Amino acid sequence: MTATCPSDVAPARATAVTLAVFYACGGLTVLLVAMGADADGIARPALLAVALTAFAVAGTTARWGPRWPQAVFHALVAAGTGLMTTTVLVSSDPVTAVVCASLTGFVAMDAFCFFRLGPAALHLSGAVAAATAALQWRGDVPLVTALAVCTVTVTIGVVTQGLVDLAARAVRDPLTGLTNRRGFDDALHRMIATSGRTGSKLSAALLDLDRFKEINDLEGHAAGDAVLRRVADAWQRALPRDAVLARHGGDEFALLLPGTAGSDALHLVRRLSDLHGDVGVSCGVTELQPADSAAQLMRRADHALYLAKAGGRGRAELDSGHTSELAHDLAAALAEGAVEVHFQPVVDLSTTTVTGVEALARWTHPRLGPVPPDQFVAVAEQNGLIGALGEHVLRTACSALTPLRLAVGGSFGLGVNVSGRELCDPGYPERVRAIVAELGWPASDLVLEVTESLLEAHSSTAVRALHTLRAAGLRVAIDDFGTGYSSLSRLDTLPVDIVKLDHSFIAPIATSPRRAQMLRSIAGMADALGLSLVAEGVEGEDQDAVLRLEGCRYAQGYLYGRPVPLATLLDDVARLRTDALAGSASGG
Numbered sequence: 001m002t003a004t005c006p007s008d009v010a011p012a013r014a015t016a017v018t019l020a021v022f023y024a025c026g027g028l029t030v031l032l033v034a035m036g037a038d039a040d041g042i043a044r045p046a047l048l049a050v051a052l053t054a055f056a057v058a059g060t061t062a063r064w065g066p067r068w069p070q071a072v073f074h075a076l077v078a079a080g081t082g083l084m085t086t087t088v089l090v091s092s093d094p095v096t097a098v099v100c101a102s103l104t105g106f107v108a109m110d111a112f113c114f115f116r117l118g119p120a121a122l123h124l125s126g127a128v129a130a131a132t133a134a135l136q137w138r139g140d141v142p143l144v145t146a147l148a149v150c151t152v153t154v155t156i157g158v159v160t161q162g163l164v165d166l167a168a169r170a171v172r173d174p175l176t177g178l179t180n181r182r183g184f185d186d187a188l189h190r191m192i193a194t195s196g197r198t199g200s201k202l203s204a205a206l207l208d209l210d211r212f213k214e215i216n217d218l219e220g221h222a223a224g225d226a227v228l229r230r231v232a233d234a235w236q237r238a239l240p241r242d243a244v245l246a247r248h249g250g251d252e253f254a255l256l257l258p259g260t261a262g263s264d265a266l267h268l269v270r271r272l273s274d275l276h277g278d279v280g281v282s283c284g285v286t287e288l289q290p291a292d293s294a295a296q297l298m299r300r301a302d303h304a305l306y307l308a309k310a311g312g313r314g315r316a317e318l319d320s321g322h323t324s325e326l327a328h329d330l331a332a333a334l335a336e337g338a339v340e341v342h343f344q345p346v347v348d349l350s351t352t353t354v355t356g357v358e359a360l361a362r363w364t365h366p367r368l369g370p371v372p373p374d375q376f377v378a379v380a381e382q383n384g385l386i387g388a389l390g391e392h393v394l395r396t397a398c399s400a401l402t403p404l405r406l407a408v409g410g411s412f413g414l415g416v417n418v419s420g421r422e423l424c425d426p427g428y429p430e431r432v433r434a435i436v437a438e439l440g441w442p443a444s445d446l447v448l449e450v451t452e453s454l455l456e457a458h459s460s461t462a463v464r465a466l467h468t469l470r471a472a473g474l475r476v477a478i479d480d481f482g483t484g485y486s487s488l489s490r491l492d493t494l495p496v497d498i499v500k501l502d503h504s505f506i507a508p509i510a511t512s513p514r515r516a517q518m519l520r521s522i523a524g525m526a527d528a529l530g531l532s533l534v535a536e537g538v539e540g541e542d543q544d545a546v547l548r549l550e551g552c553r554y555a556q557g558y559l560y561g562r563p564v565p566l567a568t569l570l571d572d573v574a575r576l577r578t579d580a581l582a583g584s585a586s587g588g
């Protein structure tokens, strides 16, 4: 039922405006009819009175209607039927009476636009019955004519219902019957505008099911779908009527709570997540701040969700709009140099020696323990700390690795991950150049790892920064290639030197001949374009064998070495060198 109920999505404002327009048009119709009516009888003054009443209702509804509860609209649609009946009864001639009876069409449209199917059908039946009875009571209109008017009215009602249903489907998630992302965005913009006008509070929340992937993987998609439906249904029933609950993506739900402060919203989502102890829910909550845009509000909710997950899932966090505790602690850790840098070897498969490393940041929170990099990188991005984090990693890595680079002799690549926010900072290329110059790290031995989606999102500025950096001698790697919208044609146009194949692409190469074939094609193409190819996430000997066979030159993964502190890295480098020597000795 909810899936086809437009009244949940039809805002009071749209209802009010449409009703006002219909009342105004109805008033105009009656006014015209009144002007043509016999000047002597009571018809003309009575019709004029009805027309004026309709105009007054139209004006009042347009002005104050958006604040009225839905019951008032039911009353006004019923009143429309009443006024129509009056005009039919007072009309001086049958033609005028039939014209007035045709106003039931407005009642039909209004009812089906804004009410659930049941109440709308009641309004329609009432209007049709009243029009027929009034026309028959007059005695000068044949029954078939009255029935013809009713047929038109019912048709208008049915068609309106069909169109409204179609429109509602575009903003509904078919699985849960909830509003979809598009409907949510519409509601969000509408509610922010209302808050701006009236100064009322608005809170937003993102709710993410913790165990959903597990349920899907272990129990199948049908079980996953059932969980989504059960959760959506229970939450919908527990929420206030004016709340908007949407399915935002796979297992993520979004919630808008008009008139609710952040702290109350936090209590509410905690109650919601308690309804599903078996699934586990992480929630991020935030309250609209003055001058917030829709994107800013949802970014904060997303940030709060990150913190909830980082804090161990099953939690709800409120982002007050001010710097969060985690961001505060991360800033302190950066200032104290407490963010560590680990190194993962990159291996040249033709010689099985370490040709470089990727630097990966590691942070252990004093209370929460180790925080996954994906999460603290996001916190850094959202709190203006990403520049400091990137610089810390770059400096630490260059200083720590210099002895190893000198010992290895020749080139030794250092890969550092670069966030979109960093690349879009106009001062970034110059800062990087200055740091490597200061620490004596050769520019050509520094590889900046950027993801393709980042380049898509921040296109022109980011791409320009990469051109500047390459002109200064640095190399650029496309990270996580093979995920998202990686497109081969972009490789030809982007300023890159290295392609890093994501571990999700590499995982099946030993078991899927098609994937191995794709790998061979990509290796051939990278070769033709003069790009180096690095396979990421290599965990098994069988994958290593396929990589060598299909012509992928470089690899990285647990098989060769995990991300480790410098001291352990030195052991790994030595071990790989011994293995390589042993291999070449036994091979000939």
Ligand code: C2E
Pocket (backbone or CB within 6 Å): 344, 359, 360, 361, 362, 372, 373, 374, 377, 389, 390, 393, 417, 418, 419, 449, 479, 480, 503, 536, 537, 538, 539, 556, 557, 558, 559, 563
């Ligand atoms: P990434 O750039 O794709 O880094 C590679 C990730 O794969 C690392 O995760 C690494 O630990 C993991 N990995 C390496 N070998 C294997 C393997 O054989 N199997 C599997 N399953 N995983 C493997 P990590 O350290 O959790 O980092 C996650 C992401 O966080 C990185 O993805 C990178 O995007 C970001 N990140 C880490 N450090 C920094 C940093 O200093 N700055 C920025 N901007 N981002 C960073």
Ligand code: CA
Pocket (backbone or CB within 6 Å): 358, 417, 449, 479
């Ligand atoms: Ca990387």
Ligand code: CA
Pocket (backbone or CB within 6 Å): 479, 480, 500, 502, 536
């Ligand atoms: Ca990667």
